[in-house]
């Protein structure tokens with residue numbers, strides 16, 4: 001009987017045959033979208049692993065929220081590092097849980113599960129094995145077909161660029177694990193530079209800065225909150241009071257942290273981004289330099305939501321810079337867009 005049910009479950013109904021689901025397996029935030037509904041899930045790429053029972057207990061935002069607060073037998077895992085899967089089993093478990101929470105909800109009343117066709121992206125620095133790991137993790141999580149595209153192309157499409165145009169454009173994806181700077185045009189990536197000192201690394205830089213300047217130890221989550229709440233490039237000086245652990249006494253200590261502290265801490269990180277953008281433009285072929293400079297730079301990813309970052313970068317490199325307007329979701333929305341272009345899709349699929 002069970003066998004029969006399983007066999008019937010595998011029958012693909014025409015309506016479901018093309019049900020598509022899109023994945024941006026980001027280092028910090030996993031984004032999942034489904035056809036006709038857009039982004040339906042956005043959760044932290046974190047899990048809580050139970051070392052006693054050898055199973056995963058916490059997923060996504062919940063796992064991130066308990067970072068540093070768990071008993072010793074619960075280990076917080078980040079399965080994606082610098083844009084590529086570093087813990088395969090954990091990533092499969094996380095995707096499985098997210099699917100259960102999202103797409104499968106739509107079919108929870110039905111005993112016939114749809115055949116899901118998945119699309120995902122990989123960064124330019126991913127090796128062939130790392131690309132395959134993304135595909136394999138989605139197969140393991142229950143998808144029946146999985147196609148992999150280049151992340152920079154999806155991001156550019158999501159930022160409103162026609163990636164097939166012969167006019168190249170520079171897109172800067174300022175994410176949690178990677179800063180991916182790409183010149184995109186004629187349906188492909190013309191040149192690219194990558195930095196691993198991205199948003200999450202900045203949290204560690206803030207940790208070190210506060211430790212050295214104020215003599216207190218902060219949690220990782222607090223460092224990220226300081227960055228998100230205080231950092232802006234609009235000359236607005238904000239102040240916040242935080243409690244950390246004193247280095248001297250080991251007891252809680254309160255200090256006041258200002259926007260200028262965070263800016264000073266992260267100055268080197270931002271200068272490195274600016275230097276790499278300059279270097280990417282300078283090393284471009286003479287035929288495209290003018291067009292790239294003329295077309296301006298588009299910022300996407302979580303760090304593109306820092307207020308005034310467009311003006312700051314623009315002042316430094318004397319090129320127009322655009323940011324904002326939901327561009328932190330450019331990758332996933334662009335992936336949806338590209339997947340809907342049936343004719344061009346075959347040229348974009350790398351796996």
Ligand SMILES: Nc1ncnc2c1ncn2[C@@H]1O[C@H](COP(=O)(O)OP(=O)(O)OP(=O)(O)O)[C@@H](O)[C@H]1O
Nearest residue numbers: 026027028029175176177178199200228301302303
């Ligand atoms: N308003 C903000 N100010 C500063 N940093 C922010 C802000 N909002 C988000 N971030 C940071 O952006 C990063 C997450 O960005 P994003 O969602 O683009 O990363 P990701 O797609 O998961 O990573 P990647 O693409 O590098 O693998 C985190 O480091 C987060 O702290």
Ligand SMILES: [Mg+2]
Nearest residue numbers: 026175301331
């Ligand atoms: Mg990203």
